Amino acid sequence: MTSSFDLTPEFLNAFMQRRTLLKGSVALAALAASGALPLDGGAQAAAPAKGGKLTLGVNAPAGFGPIDPHRMAGDFAVDLANHFTVFETLTRQANDGSLEMLLAESITPDDDTGTAWTIRIKKGVLFHDGREFTADDVIASIKRIREPGTTTGGHIGPVKSYEKGDDHTVRLILEAPRSWLPTGLSDPFSSMLPADFDPQKPIGTGPFKMGEIVQKESVTIIRFDKYHGTPAILDEVVLRPFEDPSALLNALQSGQIDIVNDVDASLVGEIEGNEDFKLYDSPTGRFFPIQMRTDVAPFSDARLRQALRLVLDREAVLNSVANGYAAVASDLYGRYDPNYNAQLIRDRDVEKAKALIEEAGLSGTELELVMYKDVATALVLSENAKEIGLNITVKQLDAAAFYNEEYFQRPFFGGDYYPSLPYFLVSALADAPNAGLDQVKWRDKEYLDLWLEAARTVDPDKLKQVMLKLQEILFERGAWIIPIFGNELAIYKKEIVGLPQFDQSGAGILRALSTIGFAG
Numbered sequence: 001m002t003s004s005f006d007l008t009p010e011f012l013n014a015f016m017q018r019r020t021l022l023k024g025s026v027a028l029a030a031l032a033a034s035g036a037l038p039l040d041g042g043a044q045a046a047a048p049a050k051g052g053k054l055t056l057g058v059n060a061p062a063g064f065g066p067i068d069p070h071r072m073a074g075d076f077a078v079d080l081a082n083h084f085t086v087f088e089t090l091t092r093q094a095n096d097g098s099l100e101m102l103l104a105e106s107i108t109p110d111d112d113t114g115t116a117w118t119i120r121i122k123k124g125v126l127f128h129d130g131r132e133f134t135a136d137d138v139i140a141s142i143k144r145i146r147e148p149g150t151t152t153g154g155h156i157g158p159v160k161s162y163e164k165g166d167d168h169t170v171r172l173i174l175e176a177p178r179s180w181l182p183t184g185l186s187d188p189f190s191s192m193l194p195a196d197f198d199p200q201k202p203i204g205t206g207p208f209k210m211g212e213i214v215q216k217e218s219v220t221i222i223r224f225d226k227y228h229g230t231p232a233i234l235d236e237v238v239l240r241p242f243e244d245p246s247a248l249l250n251a252l253q254s255g256q257i258d259i260v261n262d263v264d265a266s267l268v269g270e271i272e273g274n275e276d277f278k279l280y281d282s283p284t285g286r287f288f289p290i291q292m293r294t295d296v297a298p299f300s301d302a303r304l305r306q307a308l309r310l311v312l313d314r315e316a317v318l319n320s321v322a323n324g325y326a327a328v329a330s331d332l333y334g335r336y337d338p339n340y341n342a343q344l345i346r347d348r349d350v351e352k353a354k355a356l357i358e359e360a361g362l363s364g365t366e367l368e369l370v371m372y373k374d375v376a377t378a379l380v381l382s383e384n385a386k387e388i389g390l391n392i393t394v395k396q397l398d399a400a401a402f403y404n405e406e407y408f409q410r411p412f413f414g415g416d417y418y419p420s421l422p423y424f425l426v427s428a429l430a431d432a433p434n435a436g437l438d439q440v441k442w443r444d445k446e447y448l449d450l451w452l453e454a455a456r457t458v459d460p461d462k463l464k465q466v467m468l469k470l471q472e473i474l475f476e477r478g479a480w481i482i483p484i485f486g487n488e489l490a491i492y493k494k495e496i497v498g499l500p501q502f503d504q505s506g507a508g509i510l511r512a513l514s515t516i517g518f519a520g
Helices: 009-033 076-082 135-145 245-253 265-271 302-311 314-321 350-360 375-388 423-430 445-455 460-477
Strands: 053-058 091-093 099-101 104-109 116-121 159-166 169-174 208-214 218-223 236-241 277-286 290-292 326-328 366-371 391-396 412-414 484-493 517-519
Touching (some): 053 245, 076 236, 099 104, 290 302, 290 375, 302 350, 302 375, 314 375, 314 484, 445 460
Parallel strands (some): 053 236, 366 412
Antiparallel strands (some): 091 099, 208 218, 218 236, 290 412, 326 484
16 A cells, blocks of 8 residues: 555554543533533633633543654644644634634645645744744645654645745645645644754744643643734643543542543543533534445445445434434535535435345345444444344454554454544545555545546635535445544533634634633
């Protein structure tokens, strides 16, 4: 497989960490459904008072590695720094999913091929050490993003040449078209760094600068008063990881932490009826697919893939797995992409699914579905499949066994986390030509040819039409089962104000750290 990504254990471990975070969201959903917490969609009546220290608790490993915003490190400290707190990108996805400029003033194509782009950056932006952010830093950052072992190099693709116009202008000549380059540069793992960046002494341009890191205990970020945008409300934010969910819950109840993104389901009842806390609940586009390898029988037969997607009871997954805190999906990703095809809706059709299985001669087929943690969804599918003459055995593995040398060999599996990203940023990993992960061995010629057409189509209206067709192909014969889009949920003290009413990213709490605070 030709890949734009270095599939190291650290890279795969990032999926594991993000899976843990959504597991906490489901637990919080159960908490809210039980009436344990006041439901708060994020609307805030009071304005936050300037200053104060906020402590964020997470259920995550306690060790911290180097703070490198271009590499998934497998610890939450990088996530904290990367989501527009310490580090920033040229562009970013707004809360509603639209693209907005951040460090860039503009990113424009020089022609209609999608290979030549001019980037103009804002003037007067300072790094945390007082140096100005310049074109040299843009060039160095993009070169670094393209290095082996980084996370988002595939969003940009190989660069033929870098041309510095002046201190605030860079021209990129790509080896292959990337009509969505401005979107590709919005990924949090595509942050802009000083040309001499040192992960041991990390500095960025964000509203917070790195403070003290106490191994296995805490990471602190401190307000940067010379920030180029609106300064942060809080003086500092402290991240505290807890490997034991019960210890995390105790810390919340005792006042040691102010916000928590993860509560184990088994401990939910212990804070039932406590009106000192509220529930943050925002729809997102993040998901956990069940995947089928298209180069291995019987999943090479599109009729089987389609039958499994038709028979799945998505409402059962929504209600029994996510406790209603999600939205039914129809096997397509990029929910908040401006060109997402919301008209393609997967209605359950048992009779059609059964007819497809009989037509393919697959009645009575035995299948093994290997899962990492997200077993409840798999069990719903297994039960549903009996209705169309399929027998699915669900096998659960722990992280070490799931992410081993057999990871890319399994024909039928699920448990990986995909964040709420625009269509092509997921596609670069999943189903593009030379996809970064290439888990399902997607080789559909019509789709891949259209994908390349999309890559060189910079006209927005024409690009939309190509993208709609790409999604139609995935809807009809794709290799992913995406049952639901999970909400982002968090528990926070009632004194905290300034949270957004909605943030599609799935990282709303982290993205809001510069705007939230304590009521005056």
